[in-house]
Amino acid sequence: MTIQARIAAAGLLLAALALGIYGIGRSLWLDEAWVANSVLAPTLSGMFYYPDWLQTSPPLFLLLTRTAVHAVGLSNAAFRLVPLAFALVAVASMMAVSRRLLSPFFGVLACALLAFHPTAIEYSRTCKQYSGEMAASAVILLAAVLYLQHPGRRRFFWLAGTFVLTLPLAWSTAFLLPGIALAVWARGGVRRAGSLVLIASGVLAILCVAFIRPNLSPELRAYWIANAQDLSPALRAAVAFCIAASVRAVLTRAWMQVVALLPCLLLAVSNALNWYPSSPRTRLFVLPCFLLAGAMTAEDLWRWRRPMGFAWLMVIALGSQAAWKQIREHQNRPEENFAGAVQFLRQHVEPRDILLVNAAVIEGFKLYTVMEGWHDHHAIYSDTGWPCCRRDKIPTRGASTERAVVEDLDRKIPKGFTGRVWLFYSARLTHVVWAGLDEGKLWRAHLTDRGCPPGPYYLVLANLAISEMDCVEAR
Secondary structure, three states, X not given: OOHHHHHHHHHHHHHHHHHHHXXXXXOOOHHHHHHHHHHOOOOHHHHHOOOXXXXXXXXXXXXXXXXXXXXXOOOOOHHHHHHHHHHHHHHHHHHHHHHHHOOHHHHHHHHHHHHOOHHHHHHOOOOOOHHHHHHHHHHHHHHHHHHHHOOOHHHHHHHHHHHHHHOOOOHHHHHXXXXXXXXXXXXXXXXXXXXHHXXXXXXXXXXXXXXXXXXXXXXXXXXXXHHOOOOXXXXXXXXXXXXXXXXXXHHOOOHHHHHHHHHHHHHHHHHHOOOOOOOOOOOHHHXXXXXXXXXXXXXXXXXXOOOHHHHHHHHHHHHHHHHHHHHHOOOOOOXXXXXXXXXXXXXXXXXXXXXXXXXXXXXXXXXXXXXXOOXXXXXXXXXXXXXXXXXXXXXXXXXXXXXXXXXXXXXXXXXXXXXXXXXXXXXXXXXXXXXXXXXXXXXXXHHHHOOOXXXXXXXXXXXXXXXXXXEOXXX
């Protein structure tokens, strides 16, 4: 590697690190909170089969996050160290792949597009597994190119071992298996291709029995399908490109392009059949594949001189735009400020008060009472407004009804109570749409009718709300 290439690699890694650190200490939001609570479970069984929620995070991601939190202590940043590390692994692996397959011009552009992709940046500082999926794909691409360049027995074992290692980290790794098996068959014969498929399929079968099936439900699948996004015109154009490029790659026997393109096509087919619904974060694992395939195709078609100065200008422009987007959109601010909400409640709720926590915010409340050391909060949890997807309560879209909410509230707040009632609930529009009812608004209206008018405190903290109700003459 030349000095210039080393400087480029170091610069991109430092930029990815800086963008991931920006906002890494912000409060965790609901999706992160239940992952964090499962990581803090007393036992590994409690983590893998979290009793309150269906565990959709792969086991290796959970183990690594648990290790990181135990090593550095309980903090917002600690829960995000592993996703940030995986984002850097993805960029570094993409650099290694590009150096072996692409010219410096296209290599640096492909790596920059990965490092500065907004979804990749967001999930580099989110306590979810998606940056790990991106890293797994990039590492497998690297193992594949090393084998295809020199298809020896030792490198085949490394390739098979990469699948064994990455499958417990990212279920999406399975999408890369068909293309790599096809390439191995072309370069190494049927026996090696068959062995690779058997090894990877065996590992996946074990993981399916041990971890995937116990954490699935029909309602969870329905939720994923309902929240999947239709393909935009740009994504449809990307699928059309993948189809055309795949035909060309097969005809020219460009097996590494086949390896990179096939996962993209399989994801498109799975999304169309509602097997693996598509969203920006679930598509993140194919980003290294798509960028590599696009760069290789562009290099094959563009034979003109490609000055590196132009590539550096594009990299600087991409990096500047990504950084400005983070600042302009205040990505360092929390999506749901559970930390601030729990701190406020701890300062204002007195022992004689009633604190009612809506089901939609229970996980975040539980997490930050632990992190704040507030163990004597005596909170009461509602039985309505559940988000998807609890293990013991699997609500469907629009499950909240006015009658159920009012009856639950009357059970939780005894008649004749005199004092302050604190209501903590979600103000997120997407949750209101999912639940089918604005339970916070109904809570306030019903308590007002019971003789508990709103008090002086009403706060909205990044999609969370706290209301104080003063029950002077409650009925």
